[in-house]
Amino acid sequence: xxxxxxxxxxxxxxxxxxxxxxxxxxxxxxxxxxxxxxxxxxxxxxxxxxxxxxxxxxxxxxxxxxxxxxxxxxxxxxxxxxxxxxxxxxxxxxxxxxxxxxxxxxxxxxxxxxxxxxxxxxxxxxxxxxxxxxxxxxxxxxxxxxxxxxxxxxxxxxxxxxxxxxxxxxxxxxxxxxxxxxxxxxxxxxxxxxxxxxxxxxxxxxxxxxxxxxxxxxxxxxxxxxxxxxxxxxxxxxxxxxxxxxxxxxxxxxxxxxxxxxxxxxxxxxxxxxxxxxxxxxxxxxxxxxxxxxxxxxxxxxxxxxxxxxxxxxxxxxxxxxxxxxxxxxxxxxxxxxxxxxxxxxxxxxxxxxxxxxxxxxxxxxxxxxxxxxxxxxxxxxxxxxxxxxxxxxxxxxxxxxxxxxxxxxxxxxxxx
Numbered sequence: 001x002x003x004x005x006x007x008x009x010x011x012x013x014x015x016x017x018x019x020x021x022x023x024x025x026x027x028x029x030x031x032x033x034x035x036x037x038x039x040x041x042x043x044x045x046x047x048x049x050x051x052x053x054x055x056x057x058x059x060x061x062x063x064x065x066x067x068x069x070x071x072x073x074x075x076x077x078x079x080x081x082x083x084x085x086x087x088x089x090x091x092x093x094x095x096x097x098x099x100x101x102x103x104x105x106x107x108x109x110x111x112x113x114x115x116x117x118x119x120x121x122x123x124x125x126x127x128x129x130x131x132x133x134x135x136x137x138x139x140x141x142x143x144x145x146x147x148x149x150x151x152x153x154x155x156x157x158x159x160x161x162x163x164x165x166x167x168x169x170x171x172x173x174x175x176x177x178x179x180x181x182x183x184x185x186x187x188x189x190x191x192x193x194x195x196x197x198x199x200x201x202x203x204x205x206x207x208x209x210x211x212x213x214x215x216x217x218x219x220x221x222x223x224x225x226x227x228x229x230x231x232x233x234x235x236x237x238x239x240x241x242x243x244x245x246x247x248x249x250x251x252x253x254x255x256x257x258x259x260x261x262x263x264x265x266x267x268x269x270x271x272x273x274x275x276x277x278x279x280x281x282x283x284x285x286x287x288x289x290x291x292x293x294x295x296x297x298x299x300x301x302x303x304x305x306x307x308x309x310x311x312x313x314x315x316x317x318x319x320x321x322x323x324x325x326x327x328x329x330x331x332x333x334x335x336x337x338x339x340x341x342x343x344x345x346x347x348x349x350x351x352x353x354x355x356x357x358x359x360x361x362x363x364x365x366x367x368x369x370x371x372x373x374x375x376x377x378x379x380x381x382x383x384x385x386x387x388x389x390x391x392x393x394x395x396x397x398x399x400x401x402x403x404x405x406x407x408x409x410x411x412x413x414x415x416x417x
Contacts, residue, residue, distance in 0.1 A: 250357020306386025
């Protein structure tokens with residue numbers, strides 16, 4: 001080897017060594033940061049943050065999505081790392097305080113439309129990882145619109161009283177008598193996934209009725225169904241695999257996701273790991289059914305009229321026996337969603353139609369056509385009553401006035417936007 005070649009080799013080795021000394025800790029920090037960011041991305045998916053913090057046709061996570069509450073409309077915050085209008089200037093402590101205590105960086109009390117009563121259960125490590133991921137997003141300047149609340153709710157001091165009555169901060173505490181999978185499922189369902197925010201009814205103050213946890217609730221003119229072990233209206237007849245398949249693809253042999261749940265599958269649960277979905281299934285299957293009153297029997301003439309309409313309008317897809325067509329049209333026979341305590345979802349689908357959940361595991365997006373333009377309120381009441389009580393199903397009959405009220409409500413909200 002020549003002298004010049006030897007010197008070049010020594011210089012190269014020296015530079016490589018220096019690079020390892022100088023950039024090694026930096027590279028290690030980057031690897032560590034990436035692990036936190038990737039874990040945070042998974043947690044953001046579990047929390048379905050994009051759903052509330054992305055306006056229609058807006059930038060992801062830039063906020064200003066209108067969120068309807070019984071008390072007015074609130075506009076979601078920008079959670080991109082923009083320093084002025086987002087959370088770019090927030091410290092880890094400030095971000096954790098918002099998630100854990102419902103307090104913004106400037107000390108304002110947050111409204112529980114931001115589900116801090118559930119997010120409070122997240123660990124500090126998980127919250128820090130969520131922030132780490134959000135800081136990787138493209139900063140977007142987006143000034144939050146003022147909320148549309150009447151007095152005195154437009155003054156956040158009102159939240160002092162609400163929190164004292166209905167909010168108990170505290171991270172999730174595992175049950176040592178349960179398995180690790182059960183505890184993981186409980187941590188997700190009770191915390192970041194905040195399933196109870198939709199599936200638990202609320203009182204007049206907008207607080208969850210904990211005595212009726214996961215027994216189903218009206219939301220946005222749909223009905224988030226019962227998640228307890230009730231065999232007729234809940235998950236009592238579902239297997240763990242049924243739940244996993246539904247959350248992963250928006251479909252199983254029992255039902256198909258439409259409405260708000262279709263969006264949850266698309267943006268959240270379809271992006272979760274199979275392990276987390278199984279843990280959720282294990283936890284949900286442990287929820288005991290609560291005693292329920294037997295539904296009222298429908299009138300014979302209503303059932304007869306409903307059957308005729310069903311045969312003419314619905315049976316081509318859902319079959320005469322209500323069995324549907326596997327992987328195409330959902331079964332109505334034995335469907336917990338069809339037999340829900342409140343008929344909002346089945347009536348809404350007949351009235352307005354809807355798009356089934358679509359994602360990597362279920363790419364073929366099927367639509368339920370609207371029948372509201374061709375069927376009267378009385379006809380829709382008859383056919384939905386029939387569907388809710390045929391083939392062994394049992395549920396309260398639907399009144400024409402119920403259909404009219406839902407039709408008017410949907411039309412009013414559609415015209416508002």
